[in-house]
Amino acid sequence: MIATPGMLTCRMTMEAPVTRVELLKQIETPHPALRATFSRIGRLKTPVFRRATREKGKPLARLRERGWGERYDSSKPQCAANSRRAARALLALAFLQPPAPAFAADNWRIDSARTTIAFSIDAVGFPRTEGRFRRFEGRISVDFDHPNRSSVIFHVQSQSVDVGSPSFGDYIRSAAFLDSAGHPSIDFVSKSVERTDDHTVRVTGDLTLLGVTKPIAVDVVVLRGASGGRQRLEFHAETRIDRLAFGMNSGYPLVSREVDLKISSAAEQI
Amino acid sequence: MSGGARPARWSAPLIALHWLTGVLILELIAHGWIMLHAGLSAATTFDLYQSHKSISFVVLALTAARLILRFSRKAPPKPAAARWENVLARIVQAALYALTIAAIASGWLVVSTSPLPIPTRFFDLFVVPDIARPDPALFAAATLAHDIAAWSIAGLVALHVAGGLKHHFIDRDDVLTRMLPRWRWANRPHGA
Numbered sequence: 001m002i003a004t005p006g007m008l009t010c011r012m013t014m015e016a017p018v019t020r021v022e023l024l025k026q027i028e029t030p031h032p033a034l035r036a037t038f039s040r041i042g043r044l045k046t047p048v049f050r051r052a053t054r055e056k057g058k059p060l061a062r063l064r065e066r067g068w069g070e071r072y073d074s075s076k077p078q079c080a081a082n083s084r085r086a087a088r089a090l091l092a093l094a095f096l097q098p099p100a101p102a103f104a105a106d107n108w109r110i111d112s113a114r115t116t117i118a119f120s121i122d123a124v125g126f127p128r129t130e131g132r133f134r135r136f137e138g139r140i141s142v143d144f145d146h147p148n149r150s151s152v153i154f155h156v157q158s159q160s161v162d163v164g165s166p167s168f169g170d171y172i173r174s175a176a177f178l179d180s181a182g183h184p185s186i187d188f189v190s191k192s193v194e195r196t197d198d199h200t201v202r203v204t205g206d207l208t209l210l211g212v213t214k215p216i217a218v219d220v221v222v223l224r225g226a227s228g229g230r231q232r233l234e235f236h237a238e239t240r241i242d243r244l245a246f247g248m249n250s251g252y253p254l255v256s257r258e259v260d261l262k263i264s265s266a267a268e269q270i
Numbered sequence: 271m272s273g274g275a276r277p278a279r280w281s282a283p284l285i286a287l288h289w290l291t292g293v294l295i296l297e298l299i300a301h302g303w304i305m306l307h308a309g310l311s312a313a314t315t316f317d318l319y320q321s322h323k324s325i326s327f328v329v330l331a332l333t334a335a336r337l338i339l340r341f342s343r344k345a346p347p348k349p350a351a352a353r354w355e356n357v358l359a360r361i362v363q364a365a366l367y368a369l370t371i372a373a374i375a376s377g378w379l380v381v382s383t384s385p386l387p388i389p390t391r392f393f394d395l396f397v398v399p400d401i402a403r404p405d406p407a408l409f410a411a412a413t414l415a416h417d418i419a420a421w422s423i424a425g426l427v428a429l430h431v432a433g434g435l436k437h438h439f440i441d442r443d444d445v446l447t448r449m450l451p452r453w454r455w456a457n458r459p460h461g462a
Contacts, residue, residue: 130311167317168316
């Protein structure tokens with residue numbers, strides 16, 4: 001995730017074939033040295049570059065409209081983005097695994113061992129249920145100069161819910177609550193990030209639970225620190241969602257409609 | 271029951287079932303109290319509910335077997351006690367059978383009519399079917415009935431134990447010993 005303006009614009013306007021998008025997704029940001037090389041390739045407009053960037057079945061004119069094949073001009077965001085994309089496509093074609101990704105100041109790797117996605121829910125005549133999700137993946141992109149260009153995406157495997165008892169977990173995974181068989185993923189995709197004070201940002205985004213997508217807003221405390229010469233970030237967020245809004249009605253009102261979420265994460269600069 | 275010679279002792283299977291169900295019923299009462307009032311975590315409480323339900327179905331099966339055995343063979347003779355004492359003992363014993371079944375049936379109804387249906391997994395082996403549909407009013411009534419049955423059993427067990435001890439230590443008859451396993455008491459004379 002590179003939060004440069006050009007990149008974002010191109011991403012949004014490009015109607016890339018599915019295969020290409022998948023290819024791009026698989027590739028990490030290239031090493032600075034490789035990146036320079038591939039920028040040069042883009043600039044030279046060599047046949048290799050053309051082959052790599054040609055999209056099967058697309059008229060050349062439409063590609064040109066989007067900046068493909070134009071003289072490389074680093075001030076044009078589309079060109080910069082295309083060049084980067086070309087570099088990645090080449091990497092994929094060559095089956096090259098990039099070396100340890102390290103260049104963008106706004107890329108952070110989530111430390112899964114220090115990330116918890118926990119929830120708790122109250123019930124009448126039953127103790128408060130507390131649990132957490134063990135398997136998830138997420139990406140955090142932070143731009144301190146332009147907080148609104150930051151983003152966060154989390155995909156949580158509903159199957160991985162852990163409430164401290166296997167049979168209780170099976171029940172939570174059943175159709176009564178998480179319906180893990182029908183809805184394996186719980187997703188959060190941020191839409192906007194705005195700074196509210198020195199340590200807090202308000203992240204607004206879409207939460208998809210049981211296939212129902214609803215907007216939610218979460219206040220996230222962001223703490224900066226360093227460990228071992230590396231920049232570290234810590235995130236703490238607490239919010240409350242209404243499970244009925246997502247169609248999770250089981251046991252209401254015996255089981256309360258409010259679910260408290262507590263998410264904390266740590267990320268290291270890469 | 272009527273006519274013919276009465277055996278001196280209860281039959282061995284009936285003795286085994288008596289003590290087994292007795293222990294399990296006391297366990298279920300303690301189990302039920304702990305899962306409701308001990309302030310344990312949600313996970314532990316959930317597991318305790320499941321084991322409470324599983325054990326109660328074992329007791330239901332054992333009680334059914336016990337009733338069949340009880341009425342398929344003759345009971346030992348009545349002790350030489352006052353008539354009201356024998357009647358009271360018989361009422362307590364009959365009530366224990368009835369309340370055991372009532373407590374388990376009402377518990378099954380509680381589970382079935384709960385607004386939050388939770389499958390009863392018999393020792394995690396198979397799911398026990400429900401006997402009714404979720405119904406908040408019936409759920410409340412069944413819960414009350416279950417509570418009353420459980421506490422009544424606790425009280426009657428105390429009375430039942432007191433009666434047995436009274437026969438053994440005060441009347442010095444064989445009412446208690448004829449319900450004890452033979453291996454322990456076979457060679458000892460009972461009574462005064």
